[in-house]
Amino acid sequence: MLILLNKFILGIISICHLPISILLRSLLVLGVAIFLGAARLGYGWSPLSGHGLTVLATIFMFRTILYLYELKHEKKSASIWHRLNYFFMLPNIIFPLFPIVDYKTYLNTYYDKTDTFIYQRGINLILWSIICLLCYRYLYYFAVPDLETVDGVEK
DSSP, X not given: OHHHHHHHHHHHHHHHTOSSOHHXXXXXXXXXXXXXXXXXXXXXXXXXXXXXXXXXXXXXXXXXXXXXXXXXXOSSOOOHHHHHHHHOOHHHHHOTTOOOOOHHHHHHTTTOSOXXXXXXXXXXXXXXXXXXXXXXXXXXXXXXXXXXXXXXXXX
């Protein structure tokens, strides 16, 4: 399924780079979005399962809109590897609710500081995220009352 998902994403990127006007490219991308939305709702055939369509939608929905906008206003062309890396970031496949990354910011901040600073900041963010997840779990298990014990809203 992952190979099929990658082919869909490469197809969407290819549509974004067709040698036609930006309006027609946007309409084609919108058509693909409508097709995939209908397939997710069960109104059409799709080779992807529900989870595959969910991952594709998280990558597709806002990221492709930002990408098309930046292609329209692009002054300096990025390499194919930067473009592919923008769509195939590892957290997208693992975490479907991964935040939207702005394409222009992504290109401008790619290795803009020393390697050690970037790696240390990444480690700090990962550790902070683990602490936040542990705090969430603690509050969820020990501070939130059971649904059976809730009688109503207190005044």
